[in-house]
Structure formats: C-alpha cells, structure tokens
Amino acid sequence: PPQRLRVGLGERGYDILVGEGLLAHAGGRIAPVLPARRVAIVTDEAVAALHLPALREGLAEAGFAVAAEIAVPPGEASKDFFRLHAVLERLLAAGVDRRTAVVALGGGVVGDLAGFAAAVTMRGLPFVQVPTTLLAQVDSSVGGKTGVNLAAGKNLVGAFHQPRIVLADIGTLATLPPRELRAGYAEVAKHGLLQGPLWAWCEAHGAAVIAGDRAAQAHAVLESCRLKAAVVAEDEREESAEGGRALLNLGHTFGHALEAECGYDGTLLHGEAVAVGLGLAAALSARLGHCAQALPGRVIGHLRACGLPARLADLPRRFSAAALLARMAKDKKAREGRLRFVLLRGPGDAFTASDVPREAVEALLRE
Numbered sequence: 001p002p003q004r005l006r007v008g009l010g011e012r013g014y015d016i017l018v019g020e021g022l023l024a025h026a027g028g029r030i031a032p033v034l035p036a037r038r039v040a041i042v043t044d045e046a047v048a049a050l051h052l053p054a055l056r057e058g059l060a061e062a063g064f065a066v067a068a069e070i071a072v073p074p075g076e077a078s079k080d081f082f083r084l085h086a087v088l089e090r091l092l093a094a095g096v097d098r099r100t101a102v103v104a105l106g107g108g109v110v111g112d113l114a115g116f117a118a119a120v121t122m123r124g125l126p127f128v129q130v131p132t133t134l135l136a137q138v139d140s141s142v143g144g145k146t147g148v149n150l151a152a153g154k155n156l157v158g159a160f161h162q163p164r165i166v167l168a169d170i171g172t173l174a175t176l177p178p179r180e181l182r183a184g185y186a187e188v189a190k191h192g193l194l195q196g197p198l199w200a201w202c203e204a205h206g207a208a209v210i211a212g213d214r215a216a217q218a219h220a221v222l223e224s225c226r227l228k229a230a231v232v233a234e235d236e237r238e239e240s241a242e243g244g245r246a247l248l249n250l251g252h253t254f255g256h257a258l259e260a261e262c263g264y265d266g267t268l269l270h271g272e273a274v275a276v277g278l279g280l281a282a283a284l285s286a287r288l289g290h291c292a293q294a295l296p297g298r299v300i301g302h303l304r305a306c307g308l309p310a311r312l313a314d315l316p317r318r319f320s321a322a323a324l325l326a327r328m329a330k331d332k333k334a335r336e337g338r339l340r341f342v343l344l345r346g347p348g349d350a351f352t353a354s355d356v357p358r359e360a361v362e363a364l365l366r367e
C-alpha cells in the first residue's frame, strides 16, 4: 500500500500518496476527493507516450470519463502564456464544467501549466497532481504554486491553487533520464539540509536514490514532501521575507543567477544549478563564520558523489563573478538591491541573511 502524508494546506487539506503502481489504480484513489468521475488530463508528449496508458486504465477502472487529453511539447518552453491559452481553449471546447478535475501527469512544467489552467478555468476547477519527475514529486507538486513564464522572468504570472490530492508514483521514475533524476535529487538534498536528520539520511542513502532503489526513492519523496509541506503550511502565500517559504530558497539565489547567465539554454538543469548553489551557500556560511568549517566539504562531497556539480569549477563553462553578482542583485527575492541569502548554521538550522557583504560573495565566486 502507498504511504500517505496529510498536508494541512488550502481550505480542506489534502493527501500526498507515495508508492508504486499508483497510476494503475488512480481512479479509485482520486474519486473520494473529487465532485464527479470526470477529468481532463494535461501531460507532455514524452510522458504521454510512457505513462498515459496506465493512467487511462487506472481511471477507466473506476468508471471515470476523460473529457480531454491535452499533451504539450516537453520542455520549459511549454510553460508559456500562449500555450496556456491553447490549453484553456481545449478544456472549454471539451465541455468541462466545475465538477471536472484537471489532472496534471508529468514534471513541474506540466504541473505548473495545468495547475494554472485549473486555477483560472471557471475561477477554479478541482486539480490533481500526478508528478512523474523526482523534482515534481519532491518539490513542485507540493505547495500550490502554479504559473507560466513571461519574457520579464520565470514564474511571474500565476496563482496559488492547491491540489485535491497528489499521487507520487515512484514507478514512473524508472523511465526518467538519469540526469533529470540527479537534478531532482538536488532538491532532496536541499530539503535534507533544511530539515537536519534528513541530511544524515541523504548522506547514507542518496546514492541509492540515484541508483534507482525504489524504497530509498519513496523515503526521499515522502520526507521531502513532509518538510516542504510543513514549511509551506506556516507561510502558505510566501508572505514572510525571512522565515517560512523563503528558506526553501536555500541554494537558489546562486542557482537562479547561474541559470539566468546561461539564458535557460539547457546547459544547466535547474537542479544542477541548485546543487552548485547549495555548495556555494555552505561555503558562504563557513566563510562568514556561521557554520562549521567542515560543512562545505560535506555538502560538496555528497552532491558530487551523487553525480551532481557542487562547485563552479564542476560546471562545463566559466561564469563571471561580476555578472553573477549583478544577477543576484536583481533576483526577485532581493530587497532594494541588497544581497539576500539563505545560510546555514548547520544541517537543520537555516536562516535568511539580508546583509551579506558583497566582498565575501565576490571572493567566493572568484575562488
């Protein structure tokens, strides 16, 4: 049987189910939390080819009608306003009503796009997340953020829309390209560093997650979701600048700057940028005297052992310190151009620092 985690978010709260074979019996799992046995599925073409047949069967088994199957091209480019428009037109043409649930089958791109479509169609259709990447299972399917990208920046247009249920089927990870699996693991390591004991578990079992050990993957997903859900529950709408959801940005100030410098050209996956960001955040914490001098070595060593880059030198290209600093000063989470970082006193003890001297960051980036 799957493991069940109750999340106290939204008006009613919802369950995250983590286990194997969830797609094949999806209908019976989701029916109790939906107003009708009627869904529209949004997925991407790559995921559809691999996992849509199992979901179709799992829905048919419980007598669900599928009003529409909408498959967008795979990739970040589909998280786009015009693609959203096309999805909305398809949903309405299929005759969805307020009782029809939107089911997102895929990674974070599909979850964010379909979730936003569900949020704005008839001012909110019931929404179900069926995340198929490790990143989506441990991060993007929990917390209720949905949205699309605009030229001015990623995720600037969207809505909070909590799902009725999340089905994290570990079996879908078997078809995930290894590089995507590793990238998703960076967010698990981040959650570990925020949580504490989960970091020690990561050091012992992270390699098994990457190697495809399903029990280890299920544990990583469950504990990651537990941590993220707890953080989000405290600060559902990201109103706190320092605590709450802001702490989930550990490694992300650096990571976003690296991604932006690459122009989101695919050189770096988000999780790879975050992995380097975690290494840099640990190094900055040590440099400023907040944590043990041994912590950066542990963080970097673990990420590298999991096949992730963890220092700037591990990346396929060089980055200018000045350019990265300029990007970080423009980060949407930067306030008045002051550099804000989530730093560590140790695993399980993160805090936001808004007064980090530019020189310390610059020296680190030039190392």
Ligand code: NAD
Pocket (backbone or CB within 6 Å): 044, 046, 047, 050, 074, 075, 076, 079, 106, 107, 108, 109, 110, 112, 132, 133, 135, 136, 139, 140, 141, 142, 143, 144, 145, 146, 154, 155, 172, 173, 174, 175, 176, 177, 180, 270
């Ligand atoms: P993605 O959705 O693009 O998936 C990555 C690739 O894996 C795609 O090519 C996809 O077709 C393929 N894929 C997915 N599942 C597969 C499977 N089981 N087998 C084989 N291939 C599979 O990317 P992602 O990394 O899952 O998500 C990234 C997105 O998530 C970004 O847009 C990011 O902004 C967003 N995100 C959102 C939140 C949030 O809170 N809403 C949090 C973190 C990230």
Ligand code: ZN
Pocket (backbone or CB within 6 Å): 139, 187, 252, 270, 274
């Ligand atoms: Zn992230």
